[in-house]
Amino acid sequence: ITKEQQALMKIITDAYNRHQIPQDVAKKLLQDQYSAEENFLLLTEMATSQVQVLVEFTKNIPGFLSLDREDQIALLKGSAVEAMFLRSAQVFSRKMPSGHTEVLEERIRKSGISEEFITPMFNFYKSIGELHMVQEEQALLTTVTILTPDRPYVKDQQAVERLQETMLDVLRKLCVLQHPQEPQYFARLLGRLTELRTLSHYHTEMLVSWRMNDHKFTPLLCEIWDV
Numbered sequence: 001i002t003k004e005q006q007a008l009m010k011i012i013t014d015a016y017n018r019h020q021i022p023q024d025v026a027k028k029l030l031q032d033q034y035s036a037e038e039n040f041l042l043l044t045e046m047a048t049s050q051v052q053v054l055v056e057f058t059k060n061i062p063g064f065l066s067l068d069r070e071d072q073i074a075l076l077k078g079s080a081v082e083a084m085f086l087r088s089a090q091v092f093s094r095k096m097p098s099g100h101t102e103v104l105e106e107r108i109r110k111s112g113i114s115e116e117f118i119t120p121m122f123n124f125y126k127s128i129g130e131l132h133m134v135q136e137e138q139a140l141l142t143t144v145t146i147l148t149p150d151r152p153y154v155k156d157q158q159a160v161e162r163l164q165e166t167m168l169d170v171l172r173k174l175c176v177l178q179h180p181q182e183p184q185y186f187a188r189l190l191g192r193l194t195e196l197r198t199l200s201h202y203h204t205e206m207l208v209s210w211r212m213n214d215h216k217f218t219p220l221l222c223e224i225w226d227v
């Protein structure tokens, strides 16, 4: 890993750690009661704050703000679900004080999300947890997801591809350093991104079914997911 790659990794990891979910949202998970409506409202608040955190984090990705403005929006809208699931998987599998995880799992299960979506979601959380990613890998994997060139409406895909390749190069080297006994670790990480794309299809159905039952979203969620 070169000096500039180390600098790049530090910027991204610091930004990733700086923009965390506000503690008050995490605290509420334990307090409020357990009705399906209450759980849904909590998830709405959680998803909204995760999108806010995503936007702030993305602005700190070196080179992102020099992309075409409309492409920046297209990348954010195109990656929001995947970035959110990556972050909630990481929060879920590690950051949560013990006991919180069970409460959060219970609330998610009792919030009007259909069972067919719950299973793949928790399988994904488990598969991320099993990777035992270090925080630099988490931050870089999220960055690679955001910088996916073939999102809808991206005009200058080359520019995004160049940025993504830079990040992939750092991530690949980091994986070799962090997991010397597992040469295929980098490939496993990228395999998770494929699993993420499947989840985001389920997520769209989840949003539609919530909307059909007249559940309220926040303006930010409506805007980022065109609902």
Ligand SMILES: Nc1ccc(C(=O)O[C@H]2C[C@H]3CC[C@@H]2C3)cc1
Binding pocket: 040, 043, 044, 045, 046, 047, 085, 088, 108, 203, 207, 216, 217, 218, 221
């Ligand atoms: N009004 C909404 C409430 C929650 C979501 C959402 O994506 O929730 C995410 C947070 C975690 C639980 C379900 C997913 C992962 C979207 C719209």
